[in-house]
Amino acid sequence: MNTKDMMIQEKVKPFLLQARYGIEKESQRVTLEGHLVRTDHPTSVGSRSFHPYIQTDFSESQIELITPVTESVDEVLASLEAIHDVAQRSMPEDEMLWPFSMPPALPEKEEDIQIAKLENHADVLYRRYLAREYGKRKQMVSGIHFNFEYGLDLVEQLFLAQTEEVLMENFKTRLYMKIARNFLRYRWLITYLFGASPLSEARYFDGADRPKEPVRSIRTSRYGYVNKPDVKVSYETLARYSEELAENVAQGRLSEEKEFYAPIRMRGGKKVADLFHTGIRYVELRNIDLNPFERVGISSDEIEFLHLFMLYLLWTDEKLPADEWVAEGNRISDAVSLEHPAKTTAYVAEGHAIFAEMLQMIDELSLEGGDLLQKYQSWLDHPAETFAARILALDETKGQAAVATELGLQFYNQAWAHPYQLAGFQEMELSTQSLLFDAIQKGIETEVLDRQDQFVKLQHKNHQELVKNGNMTSKDTYIAPLLMENKTVTKIVLERAGFHVPHGETFASIAEAKKAYPRFAQKAFVIKPKSTNYGLGITIFKNEPAINDFNAGLALAFAEDDEVIIEEFLEGTEYRFFVIDHQVKAVLLRTPANVIGDGKQTIKELVSAKNADPLRGTNHRAPLEKIQLGDLEQLMLKEQGFRIDSIPDKDQQVFLRENSNVSTGGDSIDVTDEMDESYKQIAVDAVEVLGARISGIDLIIPDKEKPYETAKDYGIIEANFNPMMHMHIYPYIGQSRRLTIDVLRFLYPEMAI
């Protein structure tokens, strides 16, 4: 098959870069000092019997992180970053991931290496067999498995661009067999560039059969975790490959197919024989060492290069019959893997030829990537740039183990720096990041269907749920949020059901509203827009206002909405009750932006100190917002006789805002445990009357510890259909309430999370 001729067709070109990717990555868990842990797989993650993202490989200490299949480099890296955050933050705080392929120093006694405690007994038995057959130490090596699939449109267009094969499945199989052979022939280049296991730590090798270290990659060399030399399989056709693999199993050289540790695997069905029915769907590249300089073990440059390399394997012709071609590749790969990292490879000329051909390819196909290829090509003449050589250089200054520990700690700190964020998804809303974190942790399959729209798909077995904004689910009816959105209607419904709500009226014109002055002026009252948020346009009058002030308040409110509510002002403190599935899961007190004096610092300095809290950010990127010192705050200070350079007394609390919204710098204080149960029951009952299942309902309560007796003990202000969850998860003061876990429990009761 002359794939080159197909690839240059105009109809093929638009689809050349279409592909799907998935990554599996193993790592040893170690202490913060770099010692292999003896603890079990973390209990906070969901069961390994189904967990799609966080598994164990051979040993209990060897965590395996698996991304879903994605359609772009950005997505696969985002997933891998996220799974790293979850894995790291699910482990005990004194554990981290060892960033190298080669394990840290291993226990003296082999029996101290624990086989993974999997629930499926067959999996345990298989690992026991491997331990007997290869020894446990060899299994402790880690790496990246890179799953790659050419895009379906690309394969279809290539198929249409030829006439040799009339059946799509046969065409695809021939295509992938070519890829496999070319990969085996040229894979040495990957080992040269990205090989990163030059040295072993104590007790990895237990006999004399070991390389004269340092080398480019112990792991991909014959000293790595590879099959015994008598296991040989042809890649000429899928039929021969399958036959010979079966023969190896029949002869007892392999216990089963999956024991065949080829650097590339053809995937598509559960077993190789299935590939005849399913066709080869994708390939798994298995010879990639962990890149210790990247937290996730692989960089986007490496993936981009691998993608172009996969296209090159399609592009370039084979130059020898299949078996010879593969044998030559194996020979070169073995040799390159055992070269000294700092030395020029014996295959430098072939290397330059490959890069020249790749550059020609991207030129003919109008693809980008020239700079990347030139960078890696330059490494052929500068072997010091290769990963193995860089590790070696670091090893010479402070020793490989210390380097690994240092890098591991750096990645550990990265994962813990902003515990409210989920790497890879930081631009999404905090609630959604938290929900994704919890779902990944508990082993619920997650997929972001629309990042900008905060639209997430969850799946566990056959049970699918869609969630938007972290709390909009199938559990609520359509009408309930529409009801809560309308404050007037909410009050009508609550009042008729016997709840105490502030007496008020709604006005659609400022002229009508002005006439209401005498009806409200005698008691404390509030003017607010009917349906906006964040406290905009709200004026509170505690004493009878002048008619001019009243009219000014109306103008402010009508600037925010077509309709305005005037209602009685209830005395007391406002609390947010987060209700889900008939239970109050959190109660929060929000106080307006404030600082507490120390008798020394100015208000400006106090604000600045308070804003240094990593929980405070801007634009809802953090659980709390930084306090501003704008016109509104300065006016508020002025009314209290302060300026921004005033120095408040020690312990004096100075408020900078009237409204208590967290979004304008307010503090959030969890009071769930202090709140009397009677008010929680009122909140639950009111949400029930509104027909809602998830709601943040705001109650005014003069004394939260005195049980409810009469209507004067509380008043319901409003109910919110998209309540912020992160202010409960990360309160300024008090206990965190992990509401996103409650959402998952509500959606997946069968999982007993």
Add this chain to the structure above:
Amino acid sequence: MNTKDMMIQEKVKPFLLQARYGIEKESQRVTLEGHLVRTDHPTSVGSRSFHPYIQTDFSESQIELITPVTESVDEVLASLEAIHDVAQRSMPEDEMLWPFSMPPALPEKEEDIQIAKLENHADVLYRRYLAREYGKRKQMVSGIHFNFEYGLDLVEQLFLAQTEEVLMENFKTRLYMKIARNFLRYRWLITYLFGASPLSEARYFDGADRPKEPVRSIRTSRYGYVNKPDVKVSYETLARYSEELAENVAQGRLSEEKEFYAPIRMRGGKKVADLFHTGIRYVELRNIDLNPFERVGISSDEIEFLHLFMLYLLWTDEKLPADEWVAEGNRISDAVSLEHPAKTTAYVAEGHAIFAEMLQMIDELSLEGGDLLQKYQSWLDHPAETFAARILALDETKGQAAVATELGLQFYNQAWAHPYQLAGFQEMELSTQSLLFDAIQKGIETEVLDRQDQFVKLQHKNHQELVKNGNMTSKDTYIAPLLMENKTVTKIVLERAGFHVPHGETFASIAEAKKAYPRFAQKAFVIKPKSTNYGLGITIFKNEPAINDFNAGLALAFAEDDEVIIEEFLEGTEYRFFVIDHQVKAVLLRTPANVIGDGKQTIKELVSAKNADPLRGTNHRAPLEKIQLGDLEQLMLKEQGFRIDSIPDKDQQVFLRENSNVSTGGDSIDVTDEMDESYKQIAVDAVEVLGARISGIDLIIPDKEKPYETAKDYGIIEANFNPMMHMHIYPYIGQSRRLTIDVLRFLYPEMAI
């Protein structure tokens, strides 16, 4: 009790006009020629066993329309208008309402007057008793019952402004007893102004005991439908009133309490004795004749006057002991009702005194209404202005029956002029008007909780439902509409479930989107904003466009939304399937704005003729929109070689728009019956996959009559979570599909509508 002193208190004043109103109105059904009908109560309205709005009074032909209790004059009139529209449009097309209190000519044989065929046998028995006791003819008179309640805040403030009564209930009872006595004393003024039954038609009176017509009000005179003279009850206290009423029943002068036809009734419980527990809650004024010049039998001026009159009854002191005071009132009322309408009343001086006192009252209380009072006061000196006199004048020119028929027809035409509107609610969305119409018709209690927000409450027995925009209900989940709102996610979900959707991609930046040109340019494709509506920003490219045109299309789409979809354009015709509760209830074809030539008229003239259709309006106030002749339309004409003054050939169809939205003048054509069932099943299944219960889903189908075989036979474009219903209810061509009835059936399966 000196209520005047209470009313002038500052704390009372803001609440003086607070009140609640309800109206009951009887009318005889007649043919369009003005003859009493012999048909049954209309079958299209819900059962009289529970109907809250449309009932029958004494005879089967006498329809009774009942408003809910409302808190403003506007609301009570809106409800009454709406119920009139429903009643009229539920009656056979050859029936209308007789606008006069006095019935049309009655049958010669009394047995031809049919007693109302009510389901409750006790109700029928009672009517039979009345027929025996008073004769059927007397019962055929109709009127208005006006229910009036002083606002709760007003009563509370009055209560707080006095010290005589310490119990609120006692205070209220005393207040309402005073009102009742004053009403009985001064009610003659209402008869003078609004009395409107000067003449009887044939066979209303069957004996010699009849007034020398014309008079001001036969109905309120002793010749009307009143108790026999031996029935006497004191209004001194509630206790005496109750005792004496019971005595009348015990003595057999009345069959039961409700046979006591007082001009005012104290209401609050089911029976008068209940009033001791409940207190008097409101009063029912029963002496108001139908105003034949108003479709609904009463004008807002009358109601405003009655309101001020009720305040006056509170304001003015009684000048005689209770029984004498009432007796004097009865005497004057009898006299005034039998005066000649064109003559000055004998009580003109007292009339002026009352008006003077009322004007003084509104002045002291800073109330509006001076102009209204002055207008009605002037009628004292110009009796020709009174209703009775006006009727008499008309009678003299063409006869009362002809006048009644003419007025009745005028109101009939009014009800049928815009059948898609519901009087009183015309500013609401057409779908909501239609839903309200159907709910009122079927006897579901309706309440508009928020007009601007299209928020409606429905209730039948204990089953309450909230509905917004006519189709947003508790039957859908919260997430389903959010899913449908997001076209990208909708397509992902449908595609994964195996439905055919156009292949496409979503772009968040114009730069990224521009790169997609080669991937889409080879086939027909469409560029559209991700989530806006009404066809804005959409460009369709059927042939490979120049890159500049492609970029211009992107710019248009990005002007409407942050994200833009480019997707394959499916050939075929787009149909809207309206799915509710797993059934396709309507299929609609929408064609772009167009005219069909007649070989004579210009395009401008053809457009103007087409726009004359009463179904066409502007700004969604009608089921179809008027065709515009703006820049877009003229450009479209130009591209086809036309100008607005071109004359198309006979039968030539000229399109004025590319997009087929009804909102830009397109035609709607119902094709429900022609659509092959297989596509309806696809629509139902797709809506099911989206988790929705109500959806308007758009399918492209090349041949709607050829059953579905392969994916090429259809494609799903999008699903709409707030589908317009009125375009199906009032299509341009084809059968109307009353979808709002389907919504009610879905919400209230137990009613078997």
